[in-house]
Amino acid sequence: xxxxxxxxxxxxxxxxxxxxxxxxxxxxxxxxxxxxxxxxxxxxxxxxxxxxxxxxxxxxxxxxxxxxxxxxxxxxxxxxxxxxxxxxxxxxxxxxxxxxxxxxxxxxxxxxxxxxxxxxxxxxxxxxxxxxxxxxxxxxxxxxxxxxxxxxxxxxxxxxxxxxxxxxxxxxxxxxxxxxxxxxxxxxxxxxxxxxxxxxxxxxxx
Ligand code: GRF
Numbered sequence: 201x202x203x204x205x206x207x208x209x210x211x212x213x214x215x216x217x218x219x220x221x222x223x224x225x226x227x228x229x230x231x232x233x234x235x236x237x238x239x240x241x242x243x244x245x246x247x248x249x250x251x252x253x254x255x256x257x258x259x260x261x262x263x264x265x266x267x268x269x270x271x272x273x274x275x276x277x278x279x280x281x282x283x284x285x286x287x288x289x290x291x292x293x294x295x296x297x298x299x300x301x302x303x304x305x306x307x308x309x310x311x312x313x314x315x316x317x318x319x320x321x322x323x324x325x326x327x328x329x330x331x332x333x334x335x336x337x338x339x340x341x342x343x344x345x346x347x348x349x350x351x352x353x354x355x356x357x358x359x360x361x362x363x364x365x366x367x368x369x370x371x372x373x374x375x376x377x378x379x380x381x382x383x384x385x386x387x388x389x390x391x392x393x394x395x396x397x398x399x400x401x402x403x404x405x406x
Contacts, residue, residue, distance in 0.1 A: 216400045217245040219290040221298035226256025228296035228317065228388055233263050235393040242400055245288045250275070250300055272300070279305040292400045295354065296392070299331060302354050314354040315399060317392050319384045321366055322350040326359030336377035336384070344371050347380060349387045351395045364405045365395050 218236070222229045226247075233244050247260040247267045260267045274280040282305060285293075295302070295316040302314060318326055320335045325347075330338070339347045348368035353361035367387045371380060399405075 215240075216242045216291045217289050218243065218396065218400060219246045219248060219285060219288055219293050220244055220256075220296050221248045221293065222254065222256040222296045223249065223251050223299040224254055224256065224297045226254065226259045226296070227385065228392055229256050230259050231389045232294065232296065232393055232396060233259070233265065235397075237263070242397065245290065246285070248281075248285070248298075250298070256297075275300065276303055278303075279309070282306065282309050285309070292396065294392075294396055297331075301328075301358055302356075304356055307354065307356060312353060313399075315364070315396065316352055316354050316359070316361070317388055318350045318352070318359050319347075319381070319388065320350065321346070321348045321368065322352065322359055322363060326350075328358050330359065333377040333381060336380040339371060340375060340377060340380060347371050347384060349384060349391065351392060362406065364399075365391065367391050 218232070220229045220232060229247060236242050236244055244265055247256060247265055248270060249257055249267060250270050250272070252269055257267055268281070268284065270281060286309070290310070291313065293310050293314040295314065307314060320326065320339060325335050325338050336347070346368050348366055350363055351365040352363045355361040369383045369387055
């Protein structure tokens with residue numbers, strides 16, 4: 201009887217769950233976790249990572265968030281991890297510096313519920329191999345006067361889904377890829393959480 205009640209209340213629970221996928225340092229993941237810490241109705245329930253040396257795993261440990269370290273072969277093998285992910289009853293999947301392409305099975309499991317952030321103004325400077333400092337190097341090399349961030353839905357291609365939000369910043373004449381990266385990172389930390397909050401609460405962006 202008690203178990204039945206727990207199961208029923210879980211189903212009726214207003215709590216919204218977020219899963220974060222990250223491969224690296226995890227500064228965006230940290231911001232997201234901190235933003236929702238203390239929130240009773242929205243929480244980060246799992247960090248998925250493909251790199252055992254990633255800083256984001258230490259962040260997960262610090263905040264006592266469960267982690268799932270995935271292996272390439274299994275990740276791209278049909279729907280291998282989906283039953284495990286489904287146990288977390290996620291309303292939204294958030295990519296925060298996750299470097300593998302999301303397989304179709306995962307996109308179908310979370311239709312219109314996977315977001316990504318990219319450190320440039322898509323559709324320029326995106327696609328396979330465009331990550332980290334390479335993005336900012338390309339922006340500077342092209343002589344762009346501004347750069348920024350793009351938050352978009354994830355489809356089956358790198359950095360390609362419908363764009364939800366963009367914010368801009370200047371590219372200064374003296375910028376190096378590192379200084380531009382810092383300015384862009386600030387925008388990411390400022391804006392990603394707000395878009396995530398809207399998406400997880402069911403806001404329609406289109
Ligand atoms: C961010 O610049 C994000 O736009 C990109 O990967 C980077 C992750 O940085 N997708 P961090 O690990 O969150 O610091």
